[in-house]
Amino acid sequence: MFTGIVTAVGRVRRLERAGAVWRLEVDTLALEREDARVGESVAVQGVCLTAVAWDEAGFRADLAPETLRCTTLGRLRPGSPVNLERALRPADRLGGHLVTGHVDAVAKVDALERDARGIGGEAARLRVRLPPALARYVAPKGSVCVDGVSLTVQRVRGEAFEAQLVPHTLAVTTLGRLRPGDACNVEVDLVARYVERLLAWRAEEGDG
Numbered sequence: 001m002f003t004g005i006v007t008a009v010g011r012v013r014r015l016e017r018a019g020a021v022w023r024l025e026v027d028t029l030a031l032e033r034e035d036a037r038v039g040e041s042v043a044v045q046g047v048c049l050t051a052v053a054w055d056e057a058g059f060r061a062d063l064a065p066e067t068l069r070c071t072t073l074g075r076l077r078p079g080s081p082v083n084l085e086r087a088l089r090p091a092d093r094l095g096g097h098l099v100t101g102h103v104d105a106v107a108k109v110d111a112l113e114r115d116a117r118g119i120g121g122e123a124a125r126l127r128v129r130l131p132p133a134l135a136r137y138v139a140p141k142g143s144v145c146v147d148g149v150s151l152t153v154q155r156v157r158g159e160a161f162e163a164q165l166v167p168h169t170l171a172v173t174t175l176g177r178l179r180p181g182d183a184c185n186v187e188v189d190l191v192a193r194y195v196e197r198l199l200a201w202r203a204e205e206g207d208g
Helices: 065-070 167-172 190-207
Strands: 008-018 021-027 041-044 047-054 058-063 081-086 105-115 123-129 143-146 149-157 160-165 183-188
Touching: 008 058, 021 065, 041 058, 058 065, 123 167, 143 160, 183 190
Parallel strands: none
Antiparallel strands: 008 021, 008 081, 021 058, 041 047, 041 081, 047 058, 105 123, 105 183, 123 160, 143 149, 143 183, 149 160
């Protein structure tokens, strides 16, 4: 489980096929390493991966073909920047929202509009277009995770939503590098999915 609060931006060292899986190696000197161990979860661009090895420069994770199919990780190249977050500990502050690292869909960036009037530096407005089946889970003032970053939804228009990116988010994540037409990993709020399931279950019980 994660919070969507990115703690470091790493860079891809290598992504290559290794038998039945793909091997991703990420360099990240900025990622906090206390108690880092083999087998723990690390979110890479919002995707929960298992670290199978650590070294002085970073870590390695294995990717199944399904992960490459359902996320943007297969599009990474050596040198690509990636948002990173280690798994949430019970005593940690929940600064964002509950994020599983199980990407719901690859969505498309409609726009990233810069605004130099942001307090503390340049801000931006991000607009993302969702697959139709996913749009119903996103609501104004709700939460959504884009490439591993917890965002508050400002506006929903049809299948697209908008979120404000404050200067700090632009400075410490990869979101400021997005361009119209780019693909991004999206995970909707976990609570929305459970509410929908609960309502569906109650409706089924009523029909019975």
